[in-house]
Amino acid sequence: MNVLIVDDQTQVVNGLIFGIDWTKIGVNEVLKAYNAFEAREIINSYSIDLLLCDIEMPAESGLDLYQWIKEQNIDIECIFLTAHADFTYAKMAMQLGGFDYILQPAKYETIELTIMNAIQKITLKKETKKYYAYGKLLQQNTEILLDNLVKDWIIRKNKDSSRFIEVLSQIHVSLDSSDHIYLVMLDVFHVKETMKSWSNGLLKFSIGNIVKELFARYGQNVLVAQVDDQKLVFIIYAMNRRLIDPEGVTRQLNRLIEVYQSYYGCDIACYTGDKIVVAEAPDLAAQLREMMQNNVSLTSKVFQLKDRTDQQTVTNPIPNMKIWSKLLEQGDSEVVRDQACELLDHLAMQGKIDAEFLKRFYQQFIQMLYTTAEIVDVPIHRILQEEDRLEKWLSSYTNVDNMKELIAYASQCFKSFPGSEDEMKNQVDIILQYIRDHIDQDIRRTDIAREVYLNPNYVSRLFKSETGISLKEFIIMEKMKLAQALLKSTKLPISIVAMKVGYTNFSHFSQVYKKTWNVTPAEERQ
Known part of the structure; x- marks a missing residue:
């Protein structure tokens, strides 16, 4: 605990330093200043907890000094000392948030008692801040634990549900292996530029708050875990064992999609099935992830496992890209761009594109680009040289939007290199x-x-x-x-x-x- 005494009278400063038993009341160091200028220099250089300050000083008053401290957002308690019984001074001191106001001359015992009371307040504030920081750290660690626990259980298929339930109990979540739950996997896409910089779980926090509120209206609890940058998992359960019906789940998930679109302008797809017992979650998660991977057209809606058809993998033939290669050779890159993008849009609208089809399309398109680049002497390495986009280009087969962007960019590059004036x-x-x-x-x-x-x-x-x-x-x-x-x-x-x-x-x-x-x-x- 450090104290700074500020008074323009040397006798007063020395009297306070030697007249009070600082060690007894828990003060480590007492510093002194004879004007506001010196006080500011000390405050900028040392950690000061308590200020004993004269109000009337030449050049700048103690009230002005404490006003500056407040403006700098420095947390210091202040006991004002003055030889003048002026109500205006007392009022201003209290308005600034001063701890107390002592009229001089005063007994050292009185000043000491006031300082002890101030020290109690300072100690309490420090303890409160410390426990708040501990609580915040514990909350953050709990969220990280939950994310990793869910990821290990249903993504990595560690099917030991008893271990999962045991760890949940440590964070005050009560589930039994025979309890029924709904499992929901969620994907966020068309994310706005302002959201791409979100970190420290902001995406999880924003979606989690909305979904918890929506399901709380039905007496349901929701565990929210983030398993990837833009992918989350919900576990919906009811403490009283009265689980919401499937139609209610779909209704609230649709509401989540509407609300998030309205507030943040991005899209959400939700994947879920009928209620299951806790132990069945890893197997259901595998089926939901397959649905998610096949939503390459990034349709924003609630996908129900029971609505999934038993059709085999899409067997639409990949178009003959030799025609596009000839068009690129002739400089008709816009035609290639338009034809390829229109084809993907048409197939997506008819529901005829899945993950396997898009992957084969991507492989053949990249092969066509390399073959054509050799023919027309376009430096293919320059087409895909942008570091901030390279990772995206290499995974363009994951959805139609990324594939179309790659098509448009690559087609234009054939026109731009070398490019006429x-x-x-x-x-x-x-x-x-x-x-x-x-x-x-x-x-x-x-x-x-x-x-x-x-x-x-x-x-x-x-x-x-x-x-x-x-x-x-x-x-x-x-x-x-x-x-x-x-x-x-x-x-x-x-x-x-x-x-x-x-x-x-x-x-x-x-x-x-x-x-x-x-x-x-x-x-x-x-």
Whole structure:
């Protein structure tokens, strides 16, 4: 416990240092300062728990010093000392959150007792923070334990349900091997850019809160475990053994899909079956995972195991890609892109694509690209060189969206390497038109790249080489030009002007405008 005494009178400081038995009341170190400036230097250099501070000091008062401490979010208790019985001082001291206010001269015993009370409060706060940190760590460890436990039990098929139930009991979840449950596997896709950076279980937390609330209305408990980046498992059970009916499960899962789409803008597919006893979960999980893997068209709905047909693997023949190879040789990459993507869309709409079909399609398409690249002398290694996309390209067979993106990107690359000057200018014209058509939106490089079927890094390099200005700078300048024209020629509120050029944050719009034109939007309007 460290204490700082601040007073401009040397006699008062020395009197407090030698008049109080600091060791007896548990203080390790007592520091001193004779003005607010010295006090701030000490506070910035040492960990101070308690401040004994004179109110009336030259240059800067003790009240000002404590106000600065509060503004810096430094957690220090303060006992104010003053020789003046001024109610205004006392009121201000309490408003700032000071621990106490002592009128001088006061007996050392009185000051010592006040300090002891302050130390008790400080000790209690530290203990509370410590136990809160322990509780938070325990909660995090419990979530990690549950994730690994469920993953080991139903994904790795460790069928020892008794061990599973035993460990659950340690985290206060009571299940018996004969209890009935519903097992649900969930996949999240079309995830927004803002969610891709989520970490520390935020996806699990957000979905878990919604699903627990939905099923709590039916008296059901839900264990939520995350088994992959965007894949979760639910175990639905009832403490009173009154399990919800299958139709109720489907109804609430459909509601989950609607709510998550509404709040976060991404899609969810749920896979489940009839109720089972706990020991049957690993076998059911294998069937649900197979359904999940075959949803390569990323359909957002509740898939029921009982609705799955017993049809054999899709036997649709893979199209003859020699035709696409000839088209790429002739420079007709857009035709290849359109034909391949339309074919996949058509088959997906008819439900004729499963994981096995898409994997064979992917293998033959990659083979066709390599064969054609050798013929036309296109450096195939440059097509798949983007580090941030390479892993995605190598697993494009997992769903139709990724496969179509690979088709569009690879087809365009055949056109872009080496690429004539006229073609590059045409691509820049398309980019310019896209920016002007979407000036009222938050234009991102990835959106533009998707429009011209190029990769984002290449778009940036191409635009800079053809225009002499970076893509980001050009977009900002176009928005600011339009904003300036609207401010000068209309009476629209500045907030509406900001929205018309794609800014939802008014403060950010004002900062960018000031940086561009050296005046604020309000000054421009005047």
